[in-house]
Amino acid sequence: MERVQAVRGMNDILPDAVHWWQKVETTAREVLELYGYREIRTPLVEKLELFARSIGESTDIVEKEMYAFPDRKGQWLALRPEATASVVRAFIEHNLHADPLARKFYTIGPMFRHERPQKGRYRQFHQIDAEVFGIDDPLMDAEVMIMLCDFLQRLGLKDIGLHVNSLGCPECRPRFREKLKAFLQNRSPQLCPDCDRRRHVNPLRVFDCKVDRCREALTDAPELAQYLCEACRRHFDKVLEYLSDLHVAYAVDSRMVRGLDYYMRTTFEVITDRLGAQNAVGGGGRYDGLMRDLGGPDLPGIGFAIGMERLILLLQQKEAWVSKKPQVFIAVLGDEAVRQAFRLAQDLRAHGVAAELAHGGGSLKSQMRRADKLGVAHVVIVGEEELARGVVVVRHMVSKEQDQVPLENTVQFLMTVSTVESL
Numbered sequence: 001m002e003r004v005q006a007v008r009g010m011n012d013i014l015p016d017a018v019h020w021w022q023k024v025e026t027t028a029r030e031v032l033e034l035y036g037y038r039e040i041r042t043p044l045v046e047k048l049e050l051f052a053r054s055i056g057e058s059t060d061i062v063e064k065e066m067y068a069f070p071d072r073k074g075q076w077l078a079l080r081p082e083a084t085a086s087v088v089r090a091f092i093e094h095n096l097h098a099d100p101l102a103r104k105f106y107t108i109g110p111m112f113r114h115e116r117p118q119k120g121r122y123r124q125f126h127q128i129d130a131e132v133f134g135i136d137d138p139l140m141d142a143e144v145m146i147m148l149c150d151f152l153q154r155l156g157l158k159d160i161g162l163h164v165n166s167l168g169c170p171e172c173r174p175r176f177r178e179k180l181k182a183f184l185q186n187r188s189p190q191l192c193p194d195c196d197r198r199r200h201v202n203p204l205r206v207f208d209c210k211v212d213r214c215r216e217a218l219t220d221a222p223e224l225a226q227y228l229c230e231a232c233r234r235h236f237d238k239v240l241e242y243l244s245d246l247h248v249a250y251a252v253d254s255r256m257v258r259g260l261d262y263y264m265r266t267t268f269e270v271i272t273d274r275l276g277a278q279n280a281v282g283g284g285g286r287y288d289g290l291m292r293d294l295g296g297p298d299l300p301g302i303g304f305a306i307g308m309e310r311l312i313l314l315l316q317q318k319e320a321w322v323s324k325k326p327q328v329f330i331a332v333l334g335d336e337a338v339r340q341a342f343r344l345a346q347d348l349r350a351h352g353v354a355a356e357l358a359h360g361g362g363s364l365k366s367q368m369r370r371a372d373k374l375g376v377a378h379v380v381i382v383g384e385e386e387l388a389r390g391v392v393v394v395r396h397m398v399s400k401e402q403d404q405v406p407l408e409n410t411v412q413f414l415m416t417v418s419t420v421e422s423l
């Protein structure tokens with residue numbers, strides 16, 4: 001029979017790997033809550049229009065990567081490719097600006113982009129996403145980046161670089177756009193077909209292209225930094241000052257525009273050189289006009305997203321995970337013994353001892369083999385003969401010694417030996 005397999009680029013997370021996910025999520029929640037973020041969960045499916053209007057029609061995400069489809073009534077929907085648009089939509093829809101506690105949000109979950117699957121790039125991937133609304137103080141830009149670095153540090157990831165840039169605002173960006181457009185016109189023959197088309201509608205997108213010849217064409221492109229207006233310049237200087245105050249190392253990268261149109265002023269990425277081409281672990285920026293453009297109050301916003309798969313690849317390079325084992329295996333001999341053994345297993349679990357019960361009978365020898373494979377410290381052998389005398393046998397797997405223990409003392413006995421041995 002032919003097997004049904006998972007969709008290409010969409011991965012199962014198996015029990016042997018799930019510890020990493022739990023560690024990353026637990027650490028993320030701890031750090032985010034320390035900085036005052038509250039969790040929000042939004043649907044995985046939204047109206048297509050939400051992403052087209054926020055991320056931008058001429059971005060890679062909207063043009064090529066989105067899973068978009070009409071539902072049975074012909075309404076166009078999309079699997080979310082990122083979380084910011086959804087969080088902003090929810091904020092507007094539920095009038096959360098009226099709630100003084102509703103400033104900082106986070107959400108953790110899967111995102112979907114139809115990209116070419118490779119190491120660190122998948123079609124279903126997961127992000128930790130943080131958003132702050134209503135605060136345009138440059139101090140918040142710095143705090144958001146500092147929290148991101150704090151989180152990576154707590155995971156033990158040290159050699160990750162923070163890159164920062166300013167994209168200007170609707171005041172100063174148009175001047176830069178014109179300069180860049182003129183520059184790109186001369187480079188037109190060198191650009192990939194996408195960029196050659198986009199240089200008219202959205203020239204900044206060319207900076208985000210991953211094609212080598214486009215990158216080369218940009219080596220002496222004009223730099224945004226030189227076109228920032230007075231207010232944007234002041235904002236950016238402040239951000240960098242706050243970062244320096246707290247001794248956070250950063251590099252200004254004037255080419256970094258990020259793949260979403262809604263960004264303005266501060267943008268940033270955390271970069272590693274340990275993942276080959278997929279070098280961005282996370283990124284974000286300020287998006288002050290987005291909430292208004294989506295029909296909400298005119299509140300500024302800033303946020304970031306971290307790719308969990310890339311994070312976990314980095315963690316796995318650093319350390320091996322020792323998976324948890326059951327502490328006790330219960331071997332059973334005879335039908336009557338099964339009922340006692342079942343009760344004993346429950347009793348052990350109730351006292352916090354991880355117990356694994358033999359199923360389906362089999363010889364003592366085969367049950368002991370399974371216990372060996374599981375790597376337990378003790379096996380309790382529940383046999384009918386011993387039960388008739390009110391005892392069970394406890395075998396210490398390392399010393400191979402055996403004790404006869406009264407059934408009613410078994411839990412106490414195992415709790416004591418496992419504590420003594422773990423000292």
Ligand code: ATP
Pocket residue numbers: 082113115120121122123124125126127258259278279280281282283284305306307308309310
């Ligand atoms: P890239 O430049 O690698 O395509 P991006 O700029 O498209 O990344 P963002 O939209 O900023 O990525 O998303 C934030 C983070 O989410 C990225 O830094 C990355 O870690 C992760 N990410 C993005 N796309 C994928 C993907 N297809 N598979 C796995 N992780 C991804």
Ligand code: MG
Pocket residue numbers: 259
């Ligand atoms: Mg991308």
